[in-house]
Amino acid sequence: MNSEIKVQSLADFRNSIDETTPARKRISSLLDPESFVELDAFAASNGESCGVVTGYGYVDGNPVYVFSQDIKAASGAVTMAHSKKIKKVYELAAKTGSPVVGIYDSNGAKLTEGVDALAAYGEMLASVNNLSGVVPQISLVLGTCAGTAAMMACSADLVVMSKKAEFFLASSGDTAKDSAQAAAKSGTAHLVAENDDAAIEQVKKLLSMLPSNNLSAAPLFDFAAPDTAAAAGSSVRDIFAAVADADSVVELQTQFGVSAVTALATVNGNVAGLVATDRENGALCADGASKIARFVRLCDAFNIPVVTFVDVEGFRVSAESELAGGIREIAKLAHAYAEATTAKVSVITGAAYGSAYVALAGKGANADVVFAWENATVSALNPEASVELFWHDKLKKTKNLAQSRAELAEEYKCTLGSAFEAAKGGHIDAVIDPAETRMSVASALDMLAGKRVSKLPKKHGNMPL
Template sequence: MTISSPLIDVANLPDINTTAGKIADLKARRAEAHFPMGEKAVEKVHAAGRLTARERLDYLLDEGSFIETDQLARHRTTAFGLGAKRPATDGIVTGWGTIDGREVCIFSQDGTVFGGALGEVYGEKMIKIMELAIDTGRPLIGLYEGAGARIQDGAVSLDFISQTFYQNIQASGVIPQISVIMGACAGGNAYGPALTDFVVMVDKTSKMFVTGPDVIKTVTGEEITQEELGGATTHMVTAGNSHYTAATDEEALDWVQDLVSFLPSNNRSYAPMEDFDEEEGGVEENITADDLKLDEIIPDSATVPYDVRDVIECLTDDGEYLEIQADRAENVVIAFGRIEGQSVGFVANQPTQFAGCLDIDSSEKAARFVRTCDAFNIPIVMLVDVPGFLPGAGQEYGGILRRGAKLLYAYGEATVPKITVTMRKAYGGAYCVMGSKGLGSDINLAWPTAQIAVMGAAGAVGFIYRKELMAADAKGLDTVALAKSFEREYEDHMLNPYHAAERGLIDAVILPSETRGQISRNLRLLKHKNVTRPARKHGNMPL
């Protein structure tokens, strides 16, 4: 029995007994691989305002750089009528190319072929390119659009899905892994992106869930749409699985190009340095107009917020940075930027949200980012203005001790250069978590507006002057005015950076306008940092 693709015109096949015929045959097979389900399938994708699997590759990679692997692969299944349906590529395009001249390995799932469901040959192709990425130390980018395991392939499809997970795990911390959800990503296929470093989704187009709405309704009676269950907003704001939400396919791929520029190719290399003239002379001699803005950014009142993004903008080259998970746990801002051309990861408390308090979601968001920076040799800069952990029974019941400890663990474990700048509040346990000297920070700087203490004035007065206030109350005196005077005394004595600086917990108290210069010069020194850790299989992070 001859098994062939339904898209090949058997009657007009070239004479493969001649050289010209063999060449024509190859060209025909290549052409089919570009339209495995025909041009109507492509038109349907375009009608939905989306790019095809190949168009996504062409858009993301440098022009003409894509080298395809396993282009002519076809599935081997004959059951359930699949013997007559053997489209080229088997539903996934794999290969490698360049982004801004840097090599990356890539796969693009094709939802027009069997709904993008993973079968045996599809799985083999995907695993081969993942192994190639690991072996060559190149970033792995996955463009996802698939319905999980191919039912007709039976248990073997499940095993290949498991093997792709295994490759994700082997690659973790070795090469950057970026997933872009370009359509529906369901069932087992949804776990792959969750194992990678960054997930990008397209608003109203991307869907990602393990169990779909129909099954949920059947089992629980709950009615929910795909968008509500697994849309881009859900995974950014609620579930925290996504790192960026794009409006279109093109915007998602543009963001990936920017992201790759901040990352090294692997854990044994460094992110590419941008051209930047290293400043000569002292910090004071190189203060710019943007630097001077920082001298006015902290309000006189400690209860008035400001946007910490303005600080990041003043510190980075040309004021440019790439924020990660901007709409998730907004009380912490995480972002990549550059200082003197060097890629740096920022973790900053955001006073405009919960006064910058840490909570469950922000702790996990920051911890994941810190571990990513550490895995790929990217220095970490902490910008601190934190009054504490967000109080409440919901936080305690939700596991703030265990989940907040993730940030403690991640920062303490990190061996990359670590610089902390305390801008305003640094109270209690949150002080410890946000890059304290005792947790392993290399350089700790503070602004004169810094308040480093166990707690704020109002809370401290209730402990320190409790007896005095009780005695005054018993005498009928004005305890409110007395408490205010005690608060001012506490503020003058404790709520400043000098108490900590006298004890070596702060390496230098600096003018805000000196921050960029101080960070850049300390980063030059810390390039030569060498840390030896105790031998162990791995730590036991509080997951």
């Protein structure tokens, strides 16, 4: 649509629409052909276009609301009329229980509107946050997303960016720091695609895996079993590939909190959230804990079951980690697991020591079912410390202390720290062969499909944010 609106007839209006503008092309690429219905097309701000295209349509036959900022119309400037169009999209989404996709590409507010521009942003931000946890919200950043718009986009459940897009609260003046790559490293962006088309395809994939709202069941998929089974010593991503259906894993935030891995996938055609600690990247760090907590809450909001694979010796302990808020992030992780009422299955694939076991696999995580591989170790302390504490007399009798400590630590893993010992105390529900992991997880998820939990009456918990 031209920036200046002059309409004398419906034919004039339709002829004035430029379908080649990025805003409209992006909507057309996202939605099923001929399914887009535009809303408030005649809305204007001081006789000019509002700088945003809004409406609804279908993605793979499922209803979706969408808004797309129009950088070609007054630079996509945000005005009160602009915000009212977007606010209506959120109001309709709340009434109908349909997802919202926001496509961001704007140079910011129209400064001549003064305080009205601030009020406009405030209304949009309130709409995003009030709808959180009710319907899935996906932000698609394909141009500049700055200031309050960046707060809006980041408040969505998932953020997908094009490689060329910019995302910042206040520009640093350094293009690299405002880039999609920087957003990925900071955890702001969940997925970064090579270009607009690839980013739109990622959004379609995510929409296909999420339920329409918090009262709807997640979609079911046709599936093919994976080619390989899980095996002792497998990497985290190999375990995901062995447990999930073939080609179904969508990993999120790959460059952030690399001590943890999170992904959406399907298991026997059912959508599940997969979480793992990546021991190859050391102890679980503050960013890794925050990444898992955010993901678990997303899954819980839409009743997507969570499967957690645990192989970690503990949380990262250092002065640097403490200064980065390590304790707070770890407490947030524990809170997210304990509060989540969706089905939760934990699989201990290696080490599960101390507070890490409590938060991720123990009763503190409110896990419904806990499996452990037969070579797993479950212990209050790491084996070396356990030997010093419990088998000190054995150590005193040895000549080569270092060698004996290592040998006794291995013995401890196979005896008091073994999965079988934990199972004797009822802390593990079943000890399984690694090759049985997919079958065991799928069976547990099937049995937990009807899980219902009544929580204590309260407004909400006070998570240590």
